[in-house]
Structures are given as structure tokens and as C-alpha cells.
Amino acid sequence: MLEDKINNLCFWDQITDGDVAEADQHYNGKEKPEEKRTFPVDSSSIYHFHPIAFVEHMKLITGGINHTFDNKHTAKANEVYINVITPKSRDLQGPLVVFNSSGVLFKTHSLARGSNSNRLKAEGNGDTPTGKTTTVYYPKKRVGHTSFGNHGMIMLEGTTGEFKKATNNGRTGIAIHSGHTNGYGSAINDKGDLMSTYGCVRVYNSAMKELGKLYTKLKNEGKIIYCYIEDYDGDIKDVYKFYDLKVDPKDKEQSKRSNTQ
Structure with missing residues (x-):
């Protein structure tokens, strides 16, 4: 049929x-x-x-995708996932996709790159660990700060995988947030490409604004909102194609680690 x-x-x-x-x-x-x-x-x-x-x-x-890209987690009726799929090397951006049990609600670009590759060390400023986390959105947290933008932060605490180990080791303060972009100093805008952080997930300011609105709406509906970060050990363009999302034309491979965020 x-x-x-x-x-x-x-x-x-x-x-x-x-x-x-x-x-x-x-x-x-x-x-x-x-x-x-x-x-x-x-x-x-x-x-x-x-x-x-x-x-x-x-x-x-x-629209009908209700599971993480690696198929390890599927959203139940009252659950929402923020799925961050990142290149294992963390030298390029990757998709950030929000979905519930019915399908995809939002998708954008993200960068999960720290100042070094040590994901588990407390105060180590390494790459964002992989694994599942709980989330709390603070709309006013560090608003106006160059490194964090004007739309608050979604704070993450690990419950599985590397992220749980990092949390147990005392690594705190990892979040999803926006802020200034490469090449624009203290200006909070989206003119440059996404710059690295001290281990957080960076998104563009326009995306964080929409993500914050969506998070608040879903939370008011009583949804439980998780974040799940996963490495993709392949061509990240394959993941973009899967979600019908175009690669950020400003994105370029980053080789040198930065100590600023």
C-alpha cells in the first residue's frame, strides 16, 4: 500500500x-x-x-523525529530534549535540535568547544562533556555580559556519561548561551562565527532568544526538559542533511585553542 x-x-x-x-x-x-x-x-x-x-x-x-541522533533517548509524552550533536574533534559547529514526542520543534547551530580537550576536570575549561543533563533556564543570568549575551542561560547538570563524571568531579557552570562572535570584540551581535567558550554550548544571539522563549513556553506546559550532548565521529555535514539544516556559511575549522571566550 x-x-x-x-x-x-x-x-x-x-x-x-x-x-x-x-x-x-x-x-x-x-x-x-x-x-x-x-x-x-x-x-x-x-x-x-x-x-x-x-x-x-x-x-x-x-518533524517526526522524536529521538536523539544516536537513537539512545526517545522523548516521552511529557519530555523535551535539547540534542546537541557536535563533531568529536570540536573544531566545527554542529546542529542543536529541540524535539518532543511529536517531533522537532527548533533547530539551530551550536559550538561545544572549550579552551582545551579535557572534558572532566573541574575548572579546567575543557570541551563540553557528552551525556544527558537536567536543565534550568535563567532568563536574566549574566544578561548584557559580552560573553553571554542578552537572553540568559540554560544551566546543565550531568546525569549520564561524561557529563555525570564531570559534575561529580565538581565541574559546574556549564550552560547553553550566546554572546559576542569572532572578530567583534565586546559587541554582542551575530556578525561573526560562533566563538569558543570555557566549555559551554554557544549559540547565536538570535537563536538563544528563540530558544529561551520556547523553553519558557514548554516549562509552563509542565514539560521536563533535558539536554543531551553527543559526539559524531564522521562528517558533520551528514547530520545537517539529516535534519534538513544548512551548514552555517560563517563556520570554519578551528585549529588553535583559545583561552578567551
Whole structure:
């Protein structure tokens, strides 16, 4: 059946005219495209690029994802996850995706790079540890400070993985926040690319503004909001493609570690 093919993400598949007729009947009374495109392959089959199937496919790709990229955590009905997927080397940005049990709610760019690679040492200012955390949003925390921007901070405390070890070791103060960008000194703007921190997750100021609003809305609805940071040991562009998110054109590979944030 066409529904099965849609659910299996095969929006480009061997779909017969009978399948198309079934789809037309299924979507009877609903808005649908007037035409389908057909591509003859041989005398026994026709491949259809059906617009309805494509739309349903894209919903699954960008809206229906209710789990972390590595599939280790799935959101329950009352849960929301902030999933930070970062290159293992931390020399480039990676996607930050917010999702609940229904799918993706928000996505943006993030950088989880510290002044060194030691993720577990207290006061060590290393990269953001991987693992699951609890979260608390402070809308006014360090507002106006060059390194933190004007939209507060989402504080993180580890419950699994490296992040739990770091928390148990006394490493505190790790958060999601915005602030100034590379090349713009004390100015709080998004003109430059994301700069490293002392181990926090940096996002652009415009993104933090929207993320803070979303967090507050979800919290008021009684949602439990977790953060989960994971390394991706591959080409981070693959992850961007998965979430239908464009790579930040300002992002460039960082090789030299900085002691400023």
C-alpha cells in the first residue's frame, strides 16, 4: 500500500497507478496537488514522484523525529530534549535540535568547544562533556555580559556519561548561551562565527532568544526538559542533511585553542 511506502520513507519508489488512485481516494476532500510526475522505466512499471508522498516523507525527516541522533533517548509524552550533536574533534559547529514526542520543534547551530580537550576536570575549561543533563533556564543570568549575551542561560547538570563524571568531579557552570562572535570584540551581535567558550554550548544571539522563549513556553506546559550532548565521529555535514539544516556559511575549522571566550 502507498501508506506503507510513505511510512518506510520511500517517497521515490515503485508506485503503481493503483497506488496513486488509492492515495487520491485516501486524501479525498483534502488539499492535494493536481498533478503527479511519472518517469517511465520499463513496460512493466512506472516510477512516480508523488507530491503527497514527498510531503509525508519530509514530515518524518524534519518533524517526526522524536529521538536523539544516536537513537539512545526517545522523548516521552511529557519530555523535551535539547540534542546537541557536535563533531568529536570540536573544531566545527554542529546542529542543536529541540524535539518532543511529536517531533522537532527548533533547530539551530551550536559550538561545544572549550579552551582545551579535557572534558572532566573541574575548572579546567575543557570541551563540553557528552551525556544527558537536567536543565534550568535563567532568563536574566549574566544578561548584557559580552560573553553571554542578552537572553540568559540554560544551566546543565550531568546525569549520564561524561557529563555525570564531570559534575561529580565538581565541574559546574556549564550552560547553553550566546554572546559576542569572532572578530567583534565586546559587541554582542551575530556578525561573526560562533566563538569558543570555557566549555559551554554557544549559540547565536538570535537563536538563544528563540530558544529561551520556547523553553519558557514548554516549562509552563509542565514539560521536563533535558539536554543531551553527543559526539559524531564522521562528517558533520551528514547530520545537517539529516535534519534538513544548512551548514552555517560563517563556520570554519578551528585549529588553535583559545583561552578567551
